[in-house]
Amino acid sequence: MKAFKTILVSLLTLALVSAASAAATDIKITGSTAYRAAAYSAIGHILKPGYSFGWVGKAGSSLNSSNEAIFHGFTSTGNIEVFIG
Numbered sequence: 762m763k764a765f766k767t768i769l770v771s772l773l774t775l776a777l778v779s780a781a782s783a784a785a786t787d788i789k790i791t792g793s794t795a796y797r798a799a800a801y802s803a804i805g806h807i808l809k810p811g812y813s814f815g816w817v818g819k820a821g822s823s824l825n826s827s828n829e830a831i832f833h834g835f836t837s838t839g840n841i842e843v844f845i846g
Contacts, residue, residue, distance in 0.1 A: 785843060790845065809836070812832060814830060815831055816828075817829045
């Protein structure tokens with residue numbers, strides 16, 4: 762009976778790890794406005810074409826002058842789904 766429980770727990774653990782690795786990855790970036798444009802450019806190069814993004818700022822503002830931005834897509838390497846904000 763002990764071997765059965767050990768195997769059962771092992772299988773459940775593997776199932777949970779597999780489910781957890783399939784979830785999207787959240788990446789939070791905070792810091793100075795001095796490197797904002799460079800950070801957004803780097804994010805654009807990390808993600809596959811077709812990613813989506815949005816930003817909050819004053820009327821008529823651009824992504825690089827925004828107060829806050831969020832990106833969603835898949836990485837070029839590894840095809841990992843990410844939310845970056």
